Amino acid sequence: MQVARSSCLGIVAVLICRVAAWGREGAWEELPAVVQAIRTTEFPNRDFSIAEYGAHEGGAREGGAADCKPAIDAAIAECSAAGGGRVVVPRGEWLVNGPIHLRSNVNLHLASDATLKFSPEPRYYLPAVFTRFEGTELVNFSPLVYAIDQENVAITGAGTLDGQAGPKAWWPWKGKWGGEVDHGWQPGDPDQTAAVARLGKLADAGTSPTERRFGTDDYLRPSFVQFYRCRRVLIDGVRIINSPMWIVHPVLCESVIIRGVSVHSHGPNNDGCNPESCRNVLIEDCEFNTGDDCIAIKSGRNADGRRLNVPSENIVIRGCTMRDGHGGVTLGSEMSGGIRNVYVEDCEMSSPNLERAIRLKSNSLRGGFLENLFVRNIRVGEVSDAVIHIDLRYFDETGEHPPVVRNLHLDHITSEKSGRPLCFLGTARSPIRDVVIANCRFETAAEPSIIEHVESLQLLNVMQPE
Structure with a gap:
């Protein structure tokens, strides 16, 4: 069954088509081995x-x-x-x-x-x-x-x-730049x-x-x-402020631990942490207050990402606090080499200047795959846009490389205030597949959820505003 569009109101909504081969419980059982490999x-x-x-x-x-x-x-x-x-x-x-x-x-x-x-x-x-x-x-x-x-x-x-x-x-x-902070540029x-x-x-x-x-x-x-x-x-314990651009940016690295780091920088493209084409990464107990995505997992852009063809994989994010930013945990948009096996747990995200909690973004120009995302125990106080946002039409760019997004499991996410609970924007060529959202509570939301071009979506014990 494919959902072309749904407002997803009501207290419990369930759409079941098929269950992903790798269930959420089995995935979390693998987490200790993933961490131990770092x-x-x-x-x-x-x-x-x-x-x-x-x-x-x-x-x-x-x-x-x-x-x-x-x-x-x-x-x-x-x-x-x-x-x-x-x-x-x-x-x-x-x-x-x-x-x-x-x-x-x-x-x-x-x-x-x-x-x-x-x-x-x-x-x-x-x-x-x-x-x-x-x-x-x-x-x-x-x-x-x-x-x-x-x-x-x-x-x-x-x-x-x-x-x-x-x-x-x-x-x-x-x-x-459309940011809230004056970054000093003037026309000319x-x-x-x-x-x-x-x-x-x-x-x-x-x-x-x-x-x-x-x-x-x-x-x-x-x-x-x-x-x-x-x-x-x-990278352990340090405070990082006033960055030119991306702030912590490991590239093509293996076995990376980023622990107890505090990042405060509100300039353009001031992403807090961008593991790019990295394998075996742990980001824990960090605080992010940024001018762009707090954490953004990437794997190269367009032809260059496909040339290298190195995914980001086996990434664990836990115990972090996200304040200002475009997204709390983001995957993409430079993900042409693919992203897989990402675990996010026990994080707090809240600010009137935080736009989204969990964010996935790509398009058919950038392509790539995003598979096996597991999220649990996320406490969201306030975000201005969707709590969970998946956009496969990002930046209105199109090309010949439709992205693949599949096997996403999100459990126990609570949100007190948001622009909307969910915004899932797949395409006819790139439907979002195999998504399970379970045991979540979305309180006050300005608008209803939007679901377009999603296959095999399960909403289990999900409470949304009536």
Whole structure:
């Protein structure tokens, strides 16, 4: 049975066609094994304080700015050469004119009340490095904290990473933006529009990623923290604020743990955490207050995502708090390589500026598959749009790669206030398949649910406004 459109009012609605092969109870039984497969970091008990390598705290020395980057680079080099340990940032404010590039077996540790303040001057983030911009590989400005092809690497501690981005730095490069925060751009100012179009054309033409070179005058913002093709990654306890663009962005990584991290940044495309084409990821006990999606799982965009063909898989999100953002937990829209086996549990999501709790988005230009999503025990205070939102017509883009969305199980979700309980927008070519929503309560909602092009939908013990 296919549902073309339904308002889904009433207290209990049940539409049963067939049961997905992998039921929700069996999936949750697999969760301990999924978590156990995530390999953890381990570092020698050695400390390398940046103060011992010439770093000066306070941001001023002999009348000028005290750039701590040379000291940090030296400490990382010596720590790595010694076989690993902690590079320690002591209490205080420390200015860094340029990126920090981490190496294997190095744990960048920020002491309590320590702040690394990154210069917002773009020229310091050259020479360019191999990276990704919105799901497409290229050579561009270095992320502020970056590692590529490293193993056993971490950022830990109770300190702060401050990107110093804002209306006067990085954010205006977005160009026109509909966000609530003034990001500093005015009509006539330079922006990323032309470079984004050029990058897309290069990727569609199959140009080698190393030949897609961008930088000065292209206005493509870097991610804040990016680990690229790394194994055994840990980000634990730090606070991250004022990001140029995506904030925590592991790419093509395996065994990633992001724990106890607090993210506050409200600029354009300030997604809190974007695991992209990653395998075996745990995100737990984090807080997100962002200008875009709080967590957004991705796997490459369009031709470039299909070229690499590496899905994001085996991802666990638990115990997190989501405040402002476009979506609490989002899958897509750059998901051309596919996403599968995602577990979300025991999270709290609420803000008048949080638009959706669970969000899935793609279209037939981006394509990809999204399968085996398991969600339970989610407490939603308030969202302005749908509590659960699936949009396979995202951005009104169309192409020849209809996305596949199937086997979604959502249990015990409560919502006190929303724009609507559910909004499921499949297409005739890409119906949403095998969805179970059970034991959920949706209280005050401004509008009824919308269900279009969904096959095999079960609503079991679901309470919605009459």
